[in-house]
Amino acid sequence: MTRPLVTILDDEPAIRTMLVDVLEDAGFDTLSFGRARAFEAALATHTPDVCLVDLSLPDTDGLTLVHRLALEQGAIVIIISGRSEVQDRVTGLELGADDYIIKPFEPAEVVARIRARLRSARATPQTGSTAQFNGWTAHFDRYVLEDDAGAETPFSHAEGEVLRLFLDSPKRLISRAQMQESLGGAASESFDRAMDVRISRLRTKLREDPKNPQLIKTIYGAGYIFLGDVTWR
Amino acid sequence: MTRPLVTILDDEPAIRTMLVDVLEDAGFDTLSFGRARAFEAALATHTPDVCLVDLSLPDTDGLTLVHRLALEQGAIVIIISGRSEVQDRVTGLELGADDYIIKPFEPAEVVARIRARLRSARATPQTGSTAQFNGWTAHFDRYVLEDDAGAETPFSHAEGEVLRLFLDSPKRLISRAQMQESLGGAASESFDRAMDVRISRLRTKLREDPKNPQLIKTIYGAGYIFLGDVTWR
DNA sequence: GCTAAAACCTAACGAATTGTAACAAGGCGC
DNA sequence: GCGCCTTGTTACAATTCGTTAGGTTTTAGC
Numbered sequence: 438m439t440r441p442l443v444t445i446l447d448d449e450p451a452i453r454t455m456l457v458d459v460l461e462d463a464g465f466d467t468l469s470f471g472r473a474r475a476f477e478a479a480l481a482t483h484t485p486d487v488c489l490v491d492l493s494l495p496d497t498d499g500l501t502l503v504h505r506l507a508l509e510q511g512a513i514v515i516i517i518s519g520r521s522e523v524q525d526r527v528t529g530l531e532l533g534a535d536d537y538i539i540k541p542f543e544p545a546e547v548v549a550r551i552r553a554r555l556r557s558a559r560a561t562p563q564t565g566s567t568a569q570f571n572g573w574t575a576h577f578d579r580y581v582l583e584d585d586a587g588a589e590t591p592f593s594h595a596e597g598e599v600l601r602l603f604l605d606s607p608k609r610l611i612s613r614a615q616m617q618e619s620l621g622g623a624a625s626e627s628f629d630r631a632m633d634v635r636i637s638r639l640r641t642k643l644r645e646d647p648k649n650p651q652l653i654k655t656i657y658g659a660g661y662i663f664l665g666d667v668t669w670r
Numbered sequence: 671m672t673r674p675l676v677t678i679l680d681d682e683p684a685i686r687t688m689l690v691d692v693l694e695d696a697g698f699d700t701l702s703f704g705r706a707r708a709f710e711a712a713l714a715t716h717t718p719d720v721c722l723v724d725l726s727l728p729d730t731d732g733l734t735l736v737h738r739l740a741l742e743q744g745a746i747v748i749i750i751s752g753r754s755e756v757q758d759r760v761t762g763l764e765l766g767a768d769d770y771i772i773k774p775f776e777p778a779e780v781v782a783r784i785r786a787r788l789r790s791a792r793a794t795p796q797t798g799s800t801a802q803f804n805g806w807t808a809h810f811d812r813y814v815l816e817d818d819a820g821a822e823t824p825f826s827h828a829e830g831e832v833l834r835l836f837l838d839s840p841k842r843l844i845s846r847a848q849m850q851e852s853l854g855g856a857a858s859e860s861f862d863r864a865m866d867v868r869i870s871r872l873r874t875k876l877r878e879d880p881k882n883p884q885l886i887k888t889i890y891g892a893g894y895i896f897l898g899d900v901t902w903r
Numbered sequence: 904g905c906t907a908a909a910a911c912c913t914a915a916c917g918a919a920t921t922g923t924a925a926c927a928a929g930g931c932g933c
Numbered sequence: 934g935c936g937c938c939t940t941g942t943t944a945c946a947a948t949t950c951g952t953t954a955g956g957t958t959t960t961a962g963c
Binding site: 904905906907908909910911912913914915916917918919920921922923924925926927928929930931932933 | 934935936937938939940941942943944945946947948949950951952953954955956957958959960961962963
Binding site for chain 1: 782
């Protein structure tokens with residue numbers, strides 16, 4: 438696996454540089470921002486694995502941001518806050534944060550908590566061979582897609598690669614570059630079209646309405662998002 | 671879903687009963703133990719979803735127990751400890767614990783942290799995030815705008831960026847400079863026009879009367895202001 | 904009030920991006 | 934060989950979205 442991407446959102450430059458240093462040393466890629474707006478703009482093209490968020494931001498309510506990140510992006514969200522009241526921690530965690538670290542903090546503990554979160558996140562994708570989502574069941578051992586009525590449609594190896602990529606990271610932006618990498622395609626001019634075609638074929642097997650796809654959304658200029666509720670078996 | 675099973679392993683009876691009370695109230699089933707031996711015996715017949723473990727136990731080294739629980743049982747392990755040194759926390763987390771809570775602790779926070787862990791353990795339980803305002807419902811996961819009668823209009827990624835910006839800061843002036851930063855546009859001469867066009871397109875989808883917009887007001891020379899009553903779901 | 908300049912709106916165009924039908928190359932079983 | 938399936942490639946259609954070019958509205962100066 439490549440280095441996990443950690444984003445840092447904090448309005449204090451000193452804390453940002455400190456965290457960047459520590460996290461890069463610990464083996465993470467980092468992106469840091471001082472404003473929520475700039476951070477959200479970056480989300481259009483990057484998919485962080487872990488988001489460190491300071492709640493006291495000048496330009497947004499941090500809690501709604503946390504809520505959105507956790508629900509929509511499916512990212513791991515860790516709040517870093519100067520507010521130490523229990524009630525703050527409880528609401529932060531209930532809004533979807535995965536952890537809550539109080540300032541001042543020890544760098545080593547931040548690293549340890551990030552690692553703990555990544556570990557448990559990676560433990561979930563069991564090497565199960567079937568996945569259920571929105572009335573469909575994908576049998577990767579038999580290369581068969583089963584609808585809610587039990588009717589089966591075979592899918593090919595290439596289609597399965599794309600489908601697995603989506604099912605491994607539902608509700609997260611998958612850039613074309615990421616697809617290229619994990620589908621082993623050369624970064625050729627024409628491979629972009631090949632990828633489109635794979636997705637197009639997958640969409641027809643999932644009986645997507647071309648005008649209004651419900652499961653595989655295109656993000657113009659960025660990539661794709663798979664919107665199913667996935668359970669691996 | 672049935673009530674998750676939480677085990678408590680702590681040698682202080684007062685803490686055990688307190689945790690049992692709080693957790694039962696919060697909707698969990700509990701089993702509590704004062705000794706590691708009894709706890710391990712119970713594992714033969716029960717499979718806990720979450721294990722709360724106090725490190726200072728009379729009959730075992732807590733850390734090796736944590737390690738075994740996390741690795742072999744695959745359980746969610748939360749350490750509760752009187753030792754507050756950073757090094758303790760780091761080694762605890764690195765040995766496989768999912769969280770580390772320091773005594774004395776607030777019961778509400780324990781509940782919140784248990785819930786946060788259970789939530790991330792489940793594959794993708796959450797439903798996408800939406801915002802409601804003035805008869806409209808914006809589904810950012812599906813890129814769809816739904817009116818009060820339930821009719822749906824798709825919106826594009828660029829339109830969604832603007833809409834999200836508004837919904838994040840309703841009833842507040844948003845300057846063109848802020849938009850530029852948030853939408854990742856270069857400060858070009860023509861970007862102002864691009865901005866205008868995005869808003870114009872959004873206005874038509876919101877069926878605004880151009881002569882008298884109700885939701886997106888233009889503040890001549892300053893920026894825009896969104897006047898909806900927003901509720902995020 | 905009037906006029907001019909600035910700011911803003913939006914229809915229409917076009918470049919970039921994406922969708923997909925149709926074709927072609929290769930593999931496999933017969 | 935032939936037929937069938939898989940999958941990349943090509944070509945063209947469709948969509949997105951910035952840009953241009955006027956038109957309209959607002960403000961400032963008088």
